Amino acid sequence: MARRSSRRKGWSLKDWHWISSAICLIGMLLFSVTGITLNHAGWIESAPSVESHESSLPQTELARLVNASGNDVLPTFFHRWYEDKTQNSISSNAEIEWNDYELYVAMPRPGGDSWFSVDLASGAFYSETTDRGWIAYFNDLHKARNTGLFWSLFIDVFAIASILFTVTGLLLLKKYSKGRKSTWPLVLAGFIIPLFAIMGSAHAADNELTVEIPRLSVAEYHAPYLAVWLANERHQRVVDIAVWYDVNLKDNEGEKWLKDMRQWWRRSGRMADMPIDGVSGATRRPGTNRVDLTPLLTQLPELEAGQYYLYVEAARELGGREMLRLPLSLPIESPISISDTGEHELGRVSLKLEP
Known part of the structure; x- marks a missing residue:
């Protein structure tokens, strides 16, 4: 009588589930923790x-x-x-x-x-x-910012393993849901809650740029200077959009510190006559602030097709300096929504444009 082989042929659903979960474990922990640090960047003090x-x-x-x-x-x-x-x-x-x-x-x-x-x-x-420290390092890994080819490949592998993990988890739920009445209501809630969160965060404005200035727990706080400008694919300034500084100081003293926004100063500020009409404005307090996009919108029809970058740079007295860059392809043929989050001087920066 032939001996029955105890070895199973192929992997079962459970095998695929636990193997994919093992591959995802460290990556999922990293992305979960950095998701919290990114979402609450203003709570975390840093000294670059x-x-x-x-x-x-x-x-x-x-x-x-x-x-x-x-x-x-x-x-x-x-x-x-x-x-x-x-x-x-x-x-x-x-x-x-x-x-x-x-x-x-x-x-x-x-x-x-x-x-x-x-x-x-x-x-x-x-x-x-x-x-900017270890927290900033891991936050950049979360966003795949300036991380190179190998990290990009890891994210692809992690994404595939995560899809496999969730799909096999769903199939296992289906297999063992009998007698567990709460299974499908909980699955449905996992879909509906994020959907309502997305719908609730939608803005009515078609064209909008918002810049979050985080609240910092420091002994002496000064509102940051901030510059926003559009640059071409060679990173040359095309148009200044906003420059916030102390416009009310006597004898234009506020202009002396514009050079602390070093990138903007090198590309535009040192050649500009301040204040710039329709661009210059007073500094803003912590919170989410809207930026007037009129200087950008008036220039868009005249710009050549190609790759552009929206720069946002902030510098604070007795504090640090930070810059974010949002990629933008012109002409705009469909609605776009792009965002990025800073580590210390800038919070979430979000741009929405309609064709």
């Missing part, structure tokens, strides 16, 4: 660490750098010079921007960023590296 370097590029190297202007890759000699001066290397994802008067390179990464500039006339070099 900023390291800066100033130097001057020798005239011979400066001439060689000027000859290489416009290239998407920096010369090897400049890599060596940069490493010698800063003890850091230029990352492979560096965003290189050339214009008539300077070289600007941004090197974003999870939990921080690094950038430097070289004045193409004088050779003046300035670099800055910001580390």
